Amino acid sequence: MSSPENNQNELSGAEQKVNEYVERIDKGESMESVMQGLPSTFRDAIEKKLLAKEQQKDDGFEQKELAIIPPQYEGLDAESLDFIWDVKEYVDPQKTAQEKERKARVIAYLREKEENLRKKEESTLSAQEDAEKIKKGLGISKMESLETKEGDAFSEFRMKNGETDAGFFWNEYRNNKAKELKNTGEFEWGKERIYFDVSIQDCEKLRDIAFIIASEKKIPIAFKYIDNEKTFPVHKDGKETRFVANFASSDDARKFYEALAQNAEYKTLVADRTLDYRGIRIDSLAEYASGLREIKGALERIMSAHVTESGAYEYIAESGKKMVISKDSYETFKGQYDKLQEAIVEEKKKWFLEKTQ
Numbered sequence: 367m368s369s370p371e372n373n374q375n376e377l378s379g380a381e382q383k384v385n386e387y388v389e390r391i392d393k394g395e396s397m398e399s400v401m402q403g404l405p406s407t408f409r410d411a412i413e414k415k416l417l418a419k420e421q422q423k424d425d426g427f428e429q430k431e432l433a434i435i436p437p438q439y440e441g442l443d444a445e446s447l448d449f450i451w452d453v454k455e456y457v458d459p460q461k462t463a464q465e466k467e468r469k470a471r472v473i474a475y476l477r478e479k480e481e482n483l484r485k486k487e488e489s490t491l492s493a494q495e496d497a498e499k500i501k502k503g504l505g506i507s508k509m510e511s512l513e514t515k516e517g518d519a520f521s522e523f524r525m526k527n528g529e530t531d532a533g534f535f536w537n538e539y540r541n542n543k544a545k546e547l548k549n550t551g552e553f554e555w556g557k558e559r560i561y562f563d564v565s566i567q568d569c570e571k572l573r574d575i576a577f578i579i580a581s582e583k584k585i586p587i588a589f590k591y592i593d594n595e596k597t598f599p600v601h602k603d604g605k606e607t608r609f610v611a612n613f614a615s616s617d618d619a620r621k622f623y624e625a626l627a628q629n630a631e632y633k634t635l636v637a638d639r640t641l642d643y644r645g646i647r648i649d650s651l652a653e654y655a656s657g658l659r660e661i662k663g664a665l666e667r668i669m670s671a672h673v674t675e676s677g678a679y680e681y682i683a684e685s686g687k688k689m690v691i692s693k694d695s696y697e698t699f700k701g702q703y704d705k706l707q708e709a710i711v712e713e714k715k716k717w718f719l720e721k722t723q
Contacts, residue, residue, distance in 0.1 A: 380408075380411075383408070384408065384411045384412055384415060385415070387400050387401070387404075387412050388412055388415045388416060389697035390410075390683075391416065395415075397529070400412075413532075413533055413598050413600075416532040416533060417532045417533060417598075417600070431511065431672070435447070435472050436451070437576050442664055443476065443480065444473050444476035444477040444480055446661045446664070447472065447473060447476065448469075448473050450661055450664060450699075450702060451469050451667070452698050452702075453465045453466050453469055454694075464641065489670070489718065506591070517547060517602070518542075518657070519541065519542040519543040520541050520542075520543050520580055520581050520584045520585065520586070521541065521580070521581035522541060522542045523539045523540065523541050523542075523577065524540060524542070525538070525539050525542075526536065526538045526539075527593060528598075529596075531601075532599065532605075533598030533600065533601060534592075534597055534598070534601045535592070535593035536590045536591065536592065536593055537590060537592075538590040539573065539574075539576075539577075539586070539588070539589055539590070539591070539594050540587065540588035540589075540632070541580055541581075541586065541587055541588075541693075543584075543585075543586040544586040544587055544588045544614070546586075547586050547614050548588075552614055553586055553588070553612075553613075554613045555588065555612050556612065557613075557614075557656070558612065558613040558614065558615055558616050558618070558619050558656060559610055559611065559612050559613070559619075559645075559654070559655050559656075559657060560611045560613075560619055560623060560652050560653070560654050561586050561607065561609070561610050561641070561643045561645070561652070561653045561654075562608065562610070562611070562620070562652055563608070563610040563635075563637040563638070563639050563641060563650075563651055563652075564608060564635055564637070564651055565608075565635075565636070565638045566592055566594050566602065566608055567594070568635050568636075569591040569592060569594070569608060569609050570591075571590070571631060572591070572632070572635065573591060573609075573610055575626065575629055575631055576589055576592075576607075576611060578629075579622055579625045579626060579629070580622070580636055582625070583621055583622065583625050585613070585618050585621060585622050586613070586614050586618065587611060587612070587613060587618075587622065588611075588612045589608075589609065589610060589611035589612060590610060591600075591605075591608060591609040591610075592608050592609070592668070604639055605641065616713065616716070619654060620716065620717060623648060623652065623654070623717075626652075627649070630677070632651075635651060636650075636651075637650045637651045638692055641653075641668075641702070643655045644662050644663050644666075644709070646713060646714050646717055647663045648717055654713075654717060656713065661702075661706065662706055662710075662721055663684075663705040664684070665699060665702060665706060667681055667682065667683060667684065668681055668691070668696065668699045668703070668704075669699070669700065669703055671689075671696060674690070677693060678690050678691065678692060678693070679691050679692070679693065679695075679696040
């Protein structure tokens, strides 16, 4: 029988080994190869360490920079923040200049952070890239070389598999037309999206349908879906994004969905949940969301504010903090919210008018 002292030594040895595996992954070694053949206890410990390390990254510098963001704007991306942050003109011009400089500094920081994150994501994906090109009608297992055939930009796809968060793996596909438009600035990830509440098991069926429609209807598209085999169970809690398709314009999104709605196999897919993406729900599986969805969420929280005895407006921010803003600020936000609602109503008309034609 082993003594308590021996058990303690064994525990320390196991912890040291876990730290060694984590260090190897941090240095760029493939997580899959490092964890291959390890018992589940080791794998679980490594996953927990990686998740903890990911959450602690860049905390010091980031919190110092983000501390200068007005609390009512917390959690917004650079573009949404630029739109919603209204710098008023103060009596003291120096104060106005300081506030404008403050805003410019935060926007620049967030844009740089987002760009670095995008580059990191693309680098991670590229490092694990299968460099696959899928051609219409060829079946997923039959891959071609990377040479693109002229005039086939809609049916030639590149596939990447990578980790965008600790333990969260994606399969990402984009056709060459989407890549071409991305290079010219005409296709931006996250601008025009359709989210699908498809079951994890049916993601590949939806992927295959997307190949066919993009090719036949000549639609630039980039989409990604959760990698069921590699993703840690902690990320499969029912609240994760499972499948999202990106388009160059809302017209392309509607064109894609119009064909999708007529697809026989799509009609057999069943939603096993319904999440709110702050967009336009177009059927039990799909919800269209433009790039303004983040702004809408922030404005809705402000619109829920109640008037205090002092005449100020109080609401709960996304972080859970109580926020207080002036009546003038509330009215400014209300004007922005009303404009956004008008834009959403007009977009809804386009979607549902086309569905009834």
